[in-house]
Amino acid sequence: MIKQPKYIYTFVYHPDEFELCRMERRSLFGIDTEQNFIITDRKINPSRSPFIEDFLEVYVEAHSFEELKQIINGIKFTDSSYKVVCLNKMDIGNTKKIHHPERRKIERQIGQAIDGEPDLNQPDVIFGLLYINECWYFGKATKAESIWRKHLHKPNSYSTALSTRVARAIVNIAIPEPEGIRAIDPCCGIGTVLIEALSMNIDIVGRDISPLVCVGARENIAYFGYETTVTKGSIADVTDYYDVAIVDLPYNIYSHLSPEQEYDIIQHARRIANRVLFVSIKPIDDLVQKAGFTITDRSVAKKSTFVRFILLCE
Numbered sequence: 001m002i003k004q005p006k007y008i009y010t011f012v013y014h015p016d017e018f019e020l021c022r023m024e025r026r027s028l029f030g031i032d033t034e035q036n037f038i039i040t041d042r043k044i045n046p047s048r049s050p051f052i053e054d055f056l057e058v059y060v061e062a063h064s065f066e067e068l069k070q071i072i073n074g075i076k077f078t079d080s081s082y083k084v085v086c087l088n089k090m091d092i093g094n095t096k097k098i099h100h101p102e103r104r105k106i107e108r109q110i111g112q113a114i115d116g117e118p119d120l121n122q123p124d125v126i127f128g129l130l131y132i133n134e135c136w137y138f139g140k141a142t143k144a145e146s147i148w149r150k151h152l153h154k155p156n157s158y159s160t161a162l163s164t165r166v167a168r169a170i171v172n173i174a175i176p177e178p179e180g181i182r183a184i185d186p187c188c189g190i191g192t193v194l195i196e197a198l199s200m201n202i203d204i205v206g207r208d209i210s211p212l213v214c215v216g217a218r219e220n221i222a223y224f225g226y227e228t229t230v231t232k233g234s235i236a237d238v239t240d241y242y243d244v245a246i247v248d249l250p251y252n253i254y255s256h257l258s259p260e261q262e263y264d265i266i267q268h269a270r271r272i273a274n275r276v277l278f279v280s281i282k283p284i285d286d287l288v289q290k291a292g293f294t295i296t297d298r299s300v301a302k303k304s305t306f307v308r309f310i311l312l313c314e
Helices: 015-029 065-072 100-113 164-174 192-199 211-223 259-272 285-290
Strands: 007-011 037-040 052-062 082-086 125-132 135-143 182-185 203-208 230-232 242-248 273-280 295-303 306-313
Touching: 007 015, 007 125, 015 037, 015 164, 015 295, 015 306, 052 065, 052 125, 065 100, 065 135, 082 100, 100 125, 164 192, 164 242, 164 273, 164 295, 164 306, 182 192, 192 203, 192 211, 192 242, 203 211, 211 230, 242 259, 259 273, 259 285, 285 295, 285 306
Parallel strands: 082 125, 182 203, 182 242, 203 230, 242 273
Antiparallel strands: 007 037, 007 052, 052 135, 125 135, 273 306, 295 306
């Protein structure tokens, strides 16, 4: 049995989102890897990330399947009904997927070894099996819920807004530890970032210079049952100080910012927040450094030929 906490997360992402996923992992877990899984002692809600597929809280690990069965044999892991699921339904790292018939066979053997009441239809607990790099892992499994998908359809939207998936990732990058954090999105648009942050119980407020956009953001937020303040006005008028600001620099057909205007927003972001995540459609390294920021991490998010540059600054 595992004595120290050990958790395994598997990830699914489009190749265009790979760098963004890695940046999110660095922020949430302090781990940078090109693999589609991590093993860590850090436990988070897997539904926070738009890229996490499965989460396994490891109870047992073994170097062979027979050893795993021997360890599990006769142990009562729960008083509730259970089901066993093999999570190797895709390639995980260098370990090839286990095809469906073999996964079912493995599940039956482990299920029969457990002391308890199996229920394949409506189990109270789902146990997971993972085979990675010649090691077997068994424990409680949780499939991440794609909360961001629920936010795809809202009353107000526009084509150049961040996708809910990207918005959720950048919130996690900017605010990996939400407790006690006060945040602001001072160019909030229709509220895509606000909605993802609010769905994770993050204390965040919004602001936008357009009164119509503010109305749209408020309607979108209320549509999903969340509450926060969205104020009309420029970032230049913000007087409060925040732990974090998320600034998606305006770039739609109504907002043609000059370098001077971009720099003005960046300077004010420096004034109102200790930590700032910038999203831009072009490189802005020189402007953020001129404003006194240090870039602590970066990535790009792509959608076809449209590229967004993401900078985490302090």
